[in-house]
Amino acid sequence: MDKTTAIIVILCCAGHVLSAAPPSVHRQWRVSEFTFTAADNHEGQPQHVVFGATFTGPDGRVYDVPGFWDGGRTWRLRFTPPTPGVWRYQTEAVERASVRVVTAYDSGTVRGGERPVQVEVPTEGAAEIRLVVSDADDGASYDHADWANAALVGEDGRKTYLDELKPLSASQGHGKLGLRTNVPGQPLRIGDKTFERGLGTHAHSRIAYALPPGCRRFTAEVGVDAVVKEHGTVRFQVCLIYPRDDRVGRRDPGLHGKTGHFTAQPAAGPNPLHTHGGLLRVSKDGHHLTYADGTPFFWLGDTWWFCPSDLMPLEGSTHPSIPSAYQALIEKRGHQRFTVIHMAFLGEIGGVSPFTSGKRGADWDPAYWQRVDRYMDIANDNGLIPVIGMGWTGNPLKAEDWRLLWRHVVARYGAHATTWLVCGEYNVKDAQDRVPRTLALGQYIKDMDPHHRAMSIHPWYHKGDKRQAWEQPWYDFIMFQGGHGAVPPAALYLDAYGREPAKPVLEAECRYEGIHEHRAPEVREAAYEAIQSGSFGYTYGSHGLWYPTQDEKDTRFDNWGTPTPWWEALERPGATHMGHLRAIYESVQWWQLAPAPDAVTVTTERDGMASVETLYSLVDHFPEAAAVNEHWCRLHEENTGKSMLKSIFLHPKVGEPAVLTYPKYDLPRPKANERITLVLALGMNRKANLKDPKNPSDGVTFSVRINGRTQLKEHVHSHGWLYRAVDLSKEAENPMFLELAVEAGPNMNWDHALFRHPIVVRRPTNTPEPLRNVYASKPPRRVVTKADGDNAFVVYFPREERIHGRRLNGLRTGAVYTAAWHDPRTGKRLAANTVRTENNGCLLPLPPDNQDWVLILRRGESVDSR
Known part of the structure; x- marks a missing residue:
């Protein structure tokens, strides 16, 4: 990104800030960054400082912008000026906590079948111990983990086993905590060793215990439970909570009360995110999204759930001739005219993920987020908006930890051209305890966002989606998951489009190319049917990219389809066809089109059908x-x-x-x-x-x-x-x-x-x-139509549709229209011809041959050359 960074120069004396230089030049719709140095060292507990600023624009409008810790004594603010002119800011920093959290042990990745690992952690002075198990962020199942012989050792050397103590809290990703057994209720067994004492759990897991007076150390043997054999990869962590002096309400003099001003120049540049602003809004009619300045925004997304991560690295790749996997992906999709990338942060960067680095007391790692910064910058540089969801199906962080994580995400990337997806499949199997917490988190994110951009949440597939988020005030547009089988019925989108009050409708996961061997024609059919029936865009996916298959030997998720290396999945033809789809719709004022399900009538049945x-x-x-x-x-x-x-x-x-x-x-x-x-x-x-x-x-x-x-x-x-x-x-x-x-x-x-x-x-x-x-007594696929009153019609004819007689209704009698066929495989437009309506509509010309086609009709005898 062409990012302007205003570095406030801090002159320090005995650790206190004396003065700061004014920031440099800034520009509307670009990220401006401000850097501050704290007087106190908050490393290890930055979540205990609430840091932010109010930005006041030339029109008097005030924005409350959260800030974030970036390592050491460095704190930052990022802001995008929505209008040109003179802006002023004032910072605030208030300390709110009275504990210190330390990660005292980290096992790294532990795999199924390995021998138990000995753990011994000194606990003197700590008030609480937290036992954490993550899934090593590989997305795999089978993550049964054991804290065998877990015990607290006192001054006299006597052991108190945790399986006889009541935890302060306990949560895990599957089943219930096993006391002296694994989660399925079998004896604890790691490798070839069986244990009579200990705890059996399943990632993601957090178990907290109060430490009694005189406790000197914690001991255990840890590993993947043998019930999963060689499957399963987990990570064990021991976190200690120490009391500290009461500093609630204290204001760090290096962060609090700092003021400044800057001038934002008008928006400029060829990148539409810089010209129009990538902070998306809902249109006035409630049926599509716009750029920040009101320009219609065509949503064309790709799906990279395991991004950012080392599976899509910034430097290097698993293909010997591609120096940067992520750069190659971004440049390809940018060239194909995509506008959005779905990201769920599944996977690690350097062994760290947001579900460890964003958690209180567990590996708060600024280096991780500094790497993620580059992912966001590169996407925006190429005109792409990251749609950020954190995790999948309710990662079992506590509500406080989720808020901490999302405060950091909004503070760090709220000035970028991004929007929020909350998480993936928030209501899978309608978990009663998880859904309300997730919906409350959506409201927290909306309230934290200074720009209140349009946001949504990724649901379960449409037959299982109970639509709990639809009435939430923060839920700005309806998101569907059509699934990876048959094309969803048009009524799915039509009914949502017709709701009052209106909300934009989006198909966000349907028929990924390569899943269940779906080819480009099946992908096109799903995309056009969704858009023609009311979706304001479409999110594509390719098997081998939603999870980036690393090479020919990588068989993860092969139950969804034939494993395809990411560089081959990147070249699937369906993505190119999606670019043509966008061009076809943008050849008309697509935002003026509305579904017209009754516009085309069938006048002749298929041969032979009536006599069966x-x-x-x-x-x-x-x-x-x-x-x-x-x-x-x-x-x-x-x-x-x-x-x-x-x-x-x-x-x-x-x-x-x-x-x-x-x-x-x-x-x-x-x-x-x-x-x-x-x-x-x-x-x-x-x-x-x-x-x-x-x-x-x-x-x-x-x-x-x-x-x-x-x-x-x-x-x-x-x-x-x-x-x-x-x-x-x-x-x-x-x-x-x-x-x-x-x-x-x-x-x-x-x-x-x-x-x-x-x-x-x-x-x-x-x-x-x-x-x-x-x-069927009707054609297996129906023609779907969108119309701008009687001025323009877009008609999609699915592949293998035997066209006998098709009549377009709703046209003015005697009006003249130009009709042009568009090939969705190539984007090419065939020569236009003129049709004149009759009293009962217009008999449509037949498509050139048996494939899917898009027909566009416009009033008048002239048509542009596109």
Whole structure:
């Protein structure tokens, strides 16, 4: 960032500040930084000093700006002047605490299967001990941890075991604290050693005990519990709380009462964050966001949940020819015209994460945050706004610790072009104790932010989202997680768009490219459907970037899709198509468009659809079937947005096929010129783990046997649906004996196979393909439209949409429109043609070929060259 830094020169005598030089030149919408030197040394307890300043602008408006400690005796203020002119400030610093917190022991990373580690910590003079276990910030599960033989040792050498004391407080990420057992209730075991005494817990964990008089030391043996074998990586810390002199209300003379003034020059520069201001606002109509100066802001985001971290380093990378992974990512997305990056701070920098460095008494590390500064600066330099969420699914910090962490984040990055996401999936599984605390934290962040920028919170997937945040006063725009399966129904966005009072609607996590083998066409479909139905933008994601897969051997999160190194995930075509999406919408006044779900009517049905008659559904007769070998077998419901499809869900074991039998399958005889057909869609559940989708030995084999004869056998080793039909017209034996079978490949794990709503239909002998059309009386994907009154229309035609007759309604009779097709794969615009409306609307021209297309109509015969 072109950051202007005003360094106040401190002249010190006996540790006291005597004077300071005035700051230098500043500019509207740029970060201005002011540095101060404390008279007292607050290192180790900076949270006990409340430091900030009031900034008064040329119009008399006052901003309360929090400050932050930056190591040693250095404290800083950062502020973005929202208007040019003369600004004045005055600082305030008040001490509020009477304890000192010291991290007395840190194990570093401890892995499953390792031998127990001996811990001995002197405790003389301390009043409280806190035992902390983090997950080493690798995002992995299995983090069962043991404080074996944990004891307090007195002056006489006698031990008091903690498993017989009541803790002051205890919290952990999974289960309940085990006393003399691990969390599952089994004996404590680290490596090959079993313990009779101690505590069993699970990261993230904090257990606090009062220290009795005369306590001299704490001893324990620590390690990952053997219940997880070689899995699990944790970090053990012992923090001691010491009493100190009562200094509440004391004002540090080096920080308190400092005044100054500066002149902010008008905004300038090609970067839109510098020209328009990156402190986002809600538009006046409540349907989109704007830059700080009111210019419409098109939200096009990418997802990097493990950023900032050493997984996306500033210097170096796991690719030998890329000197900076983070710089490469930022420059690529900036070139593709992205505007937002989602960050959740999952992962460490130099062994430190915000969930240790931001916690009271545990590794407050300014060097960590100074590295994060560079991440924010580089993003802003490239026109990208970091959307900051801290952690995932309610990291179990206490409320006071969360406020401390977020005060530091807002103080440090509130002057940057950023906004706040609070945390990821705040309401997953609707945890009653966590959600209210998280919502209160959202209000704290809003109140702490001097600019009160537009903010939101990342929810669970839309079917599980209870929408607890929607009525919160700090919740400025509605955020959805559409999930990574079927495209969410348009009604999801339309209903939210139509709420009163209006709030902007955003699809923030849907169909990441590469997850469950989703390709660019599926990504485009989800993005256009969301925006056409009311979303003011879209957040893209790529499997291999949301978690940056380090190399070909990194198999973390392979249950979501084939592992792809980050440099390959960066080049997926869907991201380029998202840039074209933004350009297509910005070719019109996109912020004036509103969803028009009834604007396009279907005038001709698909060929062959009207004569298909469903005779029999195997799903409806599922209770009559019998599962052979007692394999897991159940019904699975899928809401496609148009209808509810039910699948028969089988879970085979390697070497043992899962078989479902229908012993009395009685069907009517076919009439002349028709056939009775069993129609099947074969596929694997998205959770099926394909080690190598290109290896035929992976996957599952589907079979259909009738009266003991195999009529269909298909091997599926990729995600997606395979449509097949079995002709039953010539079966002489009726009722027939029907068997559906699934066999797992030798390399499979989590073998979830589905017969998607298998049905028997009566069809004419000349009924055309595709068989997928049998499943719906309407097209499986509908045309979605946005309109600016009757002045402009944007129509999205999904891929594989057989266009027969499409009529656009709501046009003025006799008006002339120019119609131009835009290719969402390339961004290219085909030659425009002129259409004239009739009394009943306008018959739309057909798209050039069978792919997805965007049609833009504008009133008048001329159209620009874009």
